[in-house]
Amino acid sequence: MSQNLPRALSRRCLLCGGVAAFGAALLLPHTSLAATTVVSSGSLTYADGAILAASKRTLWRVDAAGKIEHRPLDRSITAFASHPETPGTLFAAVAPSDLLRSRDGGRTWADISAGLQATRITALAQAALEPDMLYAALEGDGLWRSKDAGISWEFVMDRPYLDGTERDVLTLVSVGNPTGMGGIWLYAGTEAGLTRVPDCFCRWQDVTAGDAMDALVAGKTPPPTKPLPEREQVNHLALSPEEPERIYAVLKSGIWTSTDAGVNWTMTASGTFDALAVNPENPRHLAALRNETLSVSRDGGMTFDPLNLS
Template identity: 45%
Template sequence: MPLKPSKRNPSVAPTRLYEFGITKSSMRIIMSVTPFLAPTRRMFLLSAGAFIGATTLSRSLAAKSTNPAIGLATGAVAFDGDALLIAGSTMSRSDDGGKTWTGLSAPANIISLATHPERPGRIASGLASGGVAFSDDGGRTWETRSTGLVKGEVSGLAVAASQPDMIYASVEGDGLWKSEDVGKSWSLAMDRPWLEGSEQDVMALVSVELETGMGGIWIYAGTPVGLTRVPDCFCRWQDVQPGDAMDALVSGDAPPSVSPLPQGEPLRALTSALSSPETLYAGLPSGIWMSRDGGVVWSHLTKGDASAVAVHPTDENYLIAAFGDITKLSRDGGATWSALPAA
């Protein structure tokens, strides 16, 4: 697969490294250092301390309603253990499968959410106004933790599959950032992916533990033009391909042509259950799509302009998805859906 220019290395000429006899082990070493080949705008921002401070925001619990999420423009959905979360300008939480809801005040307009079953009650929210807010009590109180994070809309969030204190965030117009201390400090992990001849913003993120990756961990990303991913060494964005990741990267094989996601559609939402990491769900304007093999082959589950989707951490068939101002649940892997009743 040809290397593509980027802000870090704009002079890279298209070539295939395997033509020069570079081995897998050599490739791993080369790729582990390539992100540091050239300084970027972000390095200067970090050295200048452009974005500092952490502000605590206390939010009180609001009254219950049957479903305050209906009619609300939904920015993100998630599971906190068995609880359902719906967020936008406010947040709603249901602890009984969507029968009743508790309305919560959001720290700001929320456009992305991330949780992890090993940290019940901890919710990370990406804000349209910039920054990441965290709650450790299921969404009742919030604290912004954005020291070192560049300013900008946080369009995607993910918790590392096997390291629940590591958080990944994508910032619109910038790149992929990571925090190893639950948001207390942030550092740049990767520039935006280079797709279709230009850098693309990341609209959705999910951390997936698969045997085919380097170290087993992949960060999958949805962009305005489709799907891409990077191993957690953050060496290089690449297409999703079958088989061993290093074999595919060295040989330059093209991604499979059978049953991919629709070409050119913006991929707004991605999710994977820890109980079945090879099972992925994606939200696109054409609807909800599913893959059972880590994103190599996709099938179309349901039509509808899907803006958000999440899967239960221990039940890969239990889904919540947002279609505009309508939120739906599926208990059978997306075969059938039921809309949450209006208030």
Template identity: 50%
Template sequence: MLTPIPKPYLSRRAFLYASLAGAAFLAGPKSLRAAELPRNVTALAFESDALLVAGETLLRSDDGDASWASVSAPNGGGILALATHPVRPGRVVAGLAKGGVAVSEDSGRVWEPRGKGLPDAAVIAVAVAAAEPDIFYAALRGDGLWQSEDTGRSWTFVMDRPWLADGERDPTALASVDLATGMGGIWIYAGTEAGLTRVPDCFCRWQDVRPGNAMDALVSGDAPPSEAPLPAGEPIRALTSAPSASGTLHAALPSGVWTSRDAGIVWSRTAEGDATAVAVNPANSNHIVAALNGGLTQSRDGGITWSALAVI
């Protein structure tokens, strides 16, 4: 006759913790535990519906953040920036701290260095052209803006660093936005430590973000002040825009996540905290993920409400 195995004793404290855990599961995604948090998140990107998180490691979730897998990072140092394009599934572009750009064509499993012609400097921001997915942009620390028309295999210098607040400023964040108001139809937005600027893809000159098209911005005279610009004196760490809502921009700043729905003229804060990175789902402009206060948080309603991501 088999002897019954005694049931383990469940203390009041254990019962309470188990009850709270069950309630949290029923209520929705649980917060990341401290040991599971990606440390020092430097970049976020959606590759189709999958989310990539770059920090001390490179993580990927393919199931709406229910589970995560470690992805092999490219050689050449830490990742400072990530960029993808919805019409090139599987392709991920990474800007590297030790210099150069790496490109993966299989969702981050295998990386190829593609920095021929780039100076030996950290690549602090990357972007893929909104209407030309084989054209890349890269901003280099202490240098300027570079362009590749062959998916990163060769590069050409296109713009000096923007002059803002009485000094040249490194572009710390880049976003290519199709607004049909640039001279070629595309704007490249750049965040810096001293504010926001942009250039049409003719690369004529950096311009203030203001109403109207690129020709209007070239007319002499003072630009009309923005009704609600981004906070002065704060570095812009990341910029993003979904192709499905190109006029909507999100920016990561030390004061939080900021959103503009008129191509950068008027901004409002949608999440408070120290934000280091932000990404938006290319197929769903209401789905935003941000690195905030050392953790990951997401919004499914365009930034109205936010909740912590879960890792199981």
């Protein structure tokens, strides 16, 4: 069970708490689907070669062979995190303010909220090169880190300050390409656009070309030739560790793709997308929730096909 910690304690490091097992599985026995897979807007991830999509009260699973099933949830999952090096392990942010971990692909769950404030988790990510390192962005608070897969937590960074105010992190990815800052970048989508911070957590910065340390010393950088639309909300970020410089961003205008670690962008699909995930084994294979339908793309988001049983 999560603890309601005073805000003064949110800046202290290593707030530890035990992991309490649920008395019953979060998911009930599955029932099969018929026809097109239709879901509400929610969260999406790949795990063990399967696509997992969470609606308000349902978890949909499509395995590598195309078998589709769904199971009812007793609470809403608002964000997922998974890593190809830890098959079967999933993390899920659950409304209103809890964090759960599954070691069996989502069949049973344990609460790992201890050490975090009882505040809505707006984004989750596992470190690209260290899957036991987990990041959670908290609404109105900032960024927290666990180095032991959620057993203990520490506060590491305030929210990004963009356009004159602090912004909640809506989506988060770890980009595994070390740069001149000497670490791995965390990219964050906010209502005011894209930003990033190195895992030394010195400061939030714009995404720039070239050596980030040189840019920091110089105080200015050459502008990108094809930036994301200015001040447009970034709702989802996704990538495959096989090609970390290929990043996908979901904006109100559609899906945008960068092949140079977020410096320059091209729109690859227009329209509204509710969630996006990238197959960790193939950075051009995507899954998306769009107009309440679960669809897949095999060409980097240029085209999408709804999933059917046939």
